[in-house]
Amino acid sequence: MAITRRELITTIAKAGATGAVAVTAAAQPLRAETETVSIPSAAVGLLYDATICIGCKACVAACAEANGETPDTRGDGLHQAPSDLNDLTRNIIKLYKPTDGSPASFVKRQCMHCLDPACAAGCPFQALHKDPESGIVYWTADKCIGCRYCTITCPYHVPRFQWVGYNPRVTKCELCSHRLAQGLKPGCTSVCPTGAVIFGPRTVLLMEAKHRISQNPGRYFKDKVYGETDNGGTQSLYLARVPFEDLGLPELGQESVPARTLRWQRRFYQYFALPALLYAGLVQVIRKSVKGHVEEAHEREKETGLRAQL
Amino acid sequence: MANSVKPEITVQSHLEAAGVSRRDFLRLCSVLVATAPAGLALTKTGSAAEVAAKIAAARRPSVIWLHFQDCTGCTETLLRTSAPDAAHLILDIISLDYHETLMAASGEQAEAALRQAIADNAGKYVLVVEGAIPTRDDGVYMQLAGRPAVQVVKEAAGKAAAIIAIGSCASWGGVPSSDPNPTGAVGVDTVISGKPIVNLPGCPPNPYNLLAVVLEYVTMNRLPELDDLRRPIFAYERVIHENCPRRAHFDAGRFAHSFGDEGHRKGWCLYKLGCKGPVTHAACSTRHFNETPGVWPIGIGAPCLGCTEKNVVWSMGTAETVPIHLATPPDTYPPIYSSAGKIKTGAAVLVGAIAGAVGSASWVASQRFRSSEEAGAERIAMDRAHAFKDAAAARIEAAEWKKEEVTTEKAEAAERKKED
Numbered sequence: 001m002a003i004t005r006r007e008l009i010t011t012i013a014k015a016g017a018t019g020a021v022a023v024t025a026a027a028q029p030l031r032a033e034t035e036t037v038s039i040p041s042a043a044v045g046l047l048y049d050a051t052i053c054i055g056c057k058a059c060v061a062a063c064a065e066a067n068g069e070t071p072d073t074r075g076d077g078l079h080q081a082p083s084d085l086n087d088l089t090r091n092i093i094k095l096y097k098p099t100d101g102s103p104a105s106f107v108k109r110q111c112m113h114c115l116d117p118a119c120a121a122g123c124p125f126q127a128l129h130k131d132p133e134s135g136i137v138y139w140t141a142d143k144c145i146g147c148r149y150c151t152i153t154c155p156y157h158v159p160r161f162q163w164v165g166y167n168p169r170v171t172k173c174e175l176c177s178h179r180l181a182q183g184l185k186p187g188c189t190s191v192c193p194t195g196a197v198i199f200g201p202r203t204v205l206l207m208e209a210k211h212r213i214s215q216n217p218g219r220y221f222k223d224k225v226y227g228e229t230d231n232g233g234t235q236s237l238y239l240a241r242v243p244f245e246d247l248g249l250p251e252l253g254q255e256s257v258p259a260r261t262l263r264w265q266r267r268f269y270q271y272f273a274l275p276a277l278l279y280a281g282l283v284q285v286i287r288k289s290v291k292g293h294v295e296e297a298h299e300r301e302k303e304t305g306l307r308a309q310l
Numbered sequence: 311m312a313n314s315v316k317p318e319i320t321v322q323s324h325l326e327a328a329g330v331s332r333r334d335f336l337r338l339c340s341v342l343v344a345t346a347p348a349g350l351a352l353t354k355t356g357s358a359a360e361v362a363a364k365i366a367a368a369r370r371p372s373v374i375w376l377h378f379q380d381c382t383g384c385t386e387t388l389l390r391t392s393a394p395d396a397a398h399l400i401l402d403i404i405s406l407d408y409h410e411t412l413m414a415a416s417g418e419q420a421e422a423a424l425r426q427a428i429a430d431n432a433g434k435y436v437l438v439v440e441g442a443i444p445t446r447d448d449g450v451y452m453q454l455a456g457r458p459a460v461q462v463v464k465e466a467a468g469k470a471a472a473i474i475a476i477g478s479c480a481s482w483g484g485v486p487s488s489d490p491n492p493t494g495a496v497g498v499d500t501v502i503s504g505k506p507i508v509n510l511p512g513c514p515p516n517p518y519n520l521l522a523v524v525l526e527y528v529t530m531n532r533l534p535e536l537d538d539l540r541r542p543i544f545a546y547e548r549v550i551h552e553n554c555p556r557r558a559h560f561d562a563g564r565f566a567h568s569f570g571d572e573g574h575r576k577g578w579c580l581y582k583l584g585c586k587g588p589v590t591h592a593a594c595s596t597r598h599f600n601e602t603p604g605v606w607p608i609g610i611g612a613p614c615l616g617c618t619e620k621n622v623v624w625s626m627g628t629a630e631t632v633p634i635h636l637a638t639p640p641d642t643y644p645p646i647y648s649s650a651g652k653i654k655t656g657a658a659v660l661v662g663a664i665a666g667a668v669g670s671a672s673w674v675a676s677q678r679f680r681s682s683e684e685a686g687a688e689r690i691a692m693d694r695a696h697a698f699k700d701a702a703a704a705r706i707e708a709a710e711w712k713k714e715e716v717t718t719e720k721a722e723a724a725e726r727k728k729e730d
Contacts, residue, residue, distance in 0.1 A: 055643065057638075057639035060639050061638050061639055071636070071637040071638070073634065073637045076563070077634070078560070078581070078634050078637065078640075079561070079563075079634075079637055079638065079639060079640035080637045080638055080639045080640075081639060081640050081642065081644075082644070083644045084644060092644065093639075093643065094643055094644050094645065094646050095643030095644070095645065095646075096645075096646050097645075106643070107646065246646065247646060248646040248647060300694075303698070303701075304697060304698065304701045305701060305705065306701065306704075
């Protein structure tokens with residue numbers, strides 16, 4: 001019996017679908033619901049206490065100076081007054097001032113150095129990567145293709161793309177690693193007059209933050225250290241009097257963004273069910289469409305007496 | 311006064327002889343400490359009393375003061391101290407052995423006094439030069455006792471221990487050197503080489519800067535640390551903008567826009583009136599003149615002219631604003647969410663209208679697409695009709711061919727029969 005092309009394709013598809021389902025079912029079961037994120041051995045970070053910050057912005061000027069950036073004066077040409085983090089600004093002080101008279105608060109924004117960074121997960125070429133020892137998230141110029149996925153994937157909207165120039169960069173805080181190499185502290189922490197932002201190993205900073213909370217009951221919002229577990233844990237830690245969400249630090253849960261994405265991605269492919277279903281549907285559509293064509297061709301064949309060409 | 315004082319006399323013995331009270335002397339020393347809190351070896355260590363002890367023990371410094379193309383403003387600023395005692399005190403501490411404005415002598419006597427002062431203190435005196443030196447046409451544009459100024463300054467500088475160029479004219483040419491500079495006026499360091507030279511630009515400079523440099527030289531036997539323009543670091547390291555009392559207004563964006571407007575009367579920042587403070591290296595914002603707080607240009611509502619800077623004061627327009635080289639944050643803050651805002655009704659209506667227009671256009675277009683589909687169907691029908699026509703022709707042809715074939719077959723069969 002001769003096999004037509006159509007019959008061959010159908011057979012292959014059926015065999016493939018069955019095989020895929022069998023293989024997926026035999027594969028190792030899904031991992032636990034929440035991904036466990038490993039903490040780098042010598043994780044360093046920042047602890048910013050918004051209740052101590054006086055909003056002097058010395059850290060903003062020092063950051064630009066330490067990183068060799070020209071101060072961003074694109075606003076009025078006189079002041080370093082960026083409205084947000086941008087290609088010249090790795091660190092910024094913002095003001096949360098509610099209109100109803102409830103307490104206001106400053107907030108210092110810079111890279112959070114997440115334990116599981118979404119920017120690195122989203123980068124197709126590992127131009128953004130997390131140092132396995134210090135945990136600092138670096139951007140490497142010669143790996144970057146300028147796709148700007150990192151600027152979209154970061155839940156804190158930290159990496160910023162340079163929209164001018166022929167060889168644009170992605171700018172983000174790298175904890176002044178060039179200063180750390182010289183035994184200096186990051187620019188922002190070295191000038192803070194009140195110690196609102198301090199630098200140190202993450203474990204020490206976490207202890208310090210908890211010590212402050214225990215020493216000042218009622219001072220801090222929910223007695224919480226933002227970044228201890230948020231987004232899988234970050235190396236920049238925050239203490240504040242007002243809700244963190246009001247300071248632009250979203251409630252992301254304990255699971256990191258890449259872990260959540262991965263979990264959902266795995267669910268889509270669980271037992272290969274969804275792709276198989278999709279494929280079956282496609283096959284049906286094609287079958288139906290082909291059937292119609294065949295009928296039409298037969299009809300024409302009858303009318304013309306000539307063999308129809310499909 | 312020219313040669314009445316012997317160089318061996320210490321400051322202390324002279325002050326006692328002149329009847330200056332210790333209180334006045336200490337007050338001057340505390341001003342000196344405040345003038346140069348850092349950058350001078352003399353005032354680096356501690357209290358006014360310690361500084362006073364050092365100065366008192368020092369030899370009274372011999373100073374020879376020469377005038378060239380100047381307005382005597384630098385001398386005036388020394389004399390016009392608000393407390394008359396301060397000027398006397400300064401003149402008691404230093405031994406001003408030759409000064410054309412202050413001495414009684416004139417003509418031959420004055421010339422003799424200069425020669426005497428140079429000879430008496432050869433190699434030990436401090437030469438203070440006030441005014442620019444004309445160099446064009448062999449320096450004929452200024453003559454002292456028949457000799458060109460260049461010759462006079464070279465002669466006096468040859469035996470000096472150190473040279474202090476006081477004022478912008480002596481430092482880099484000042485007003486006489488402004489374009490087109492008809493006399494070829496230059497600063498001292500252009501005509502003199504091989505001698506330690508300190509420039510104290512300013513129009514005028516603060517007299518305490520001069521006193522600090524002289525006393526540093528006499529007590530510590532060294533000149534203060536200088537920058538690449540030979541200006542003492544202790545007075546010229548920072549720009550006026552950095553310590554300006556009106557800086558808060560700059561940071562808050564409160565500017566005077568014209569003289570006498572509300573902002574000007576309220577003492578707001580003068581930057582937009584052409585203040586050159588952001589590029590002018592001088593200590594005016596911290597050390598005011600005449601020992602009176604607020605007595606300096608910006609303090610009285612006049613924008614800084616940048617008198618200490620060669621490339622600013624007579625090169626830029628007075629109302630021209632200068633670039634901010636080291637921009638710092640203002641005292642305003644960005645909001646938490648800078649990109650988000652509320653949707654205004656007008657914007658919503660506009661966007662809705664555009665969406666509606668696009669939707670309608672699409673619908674109309676889709677109607678046209680449908681008719682073209684119909685047109686396509688027609689074409690297909692026509693093609694099919696053609697095909698049918700062709701098919702009919704083919705059928706006829708086939709029938710004819712078949713007929714022919716049948717005929718041939720019959721003929722062949724008949725032939726075979728015949729053969730059989």
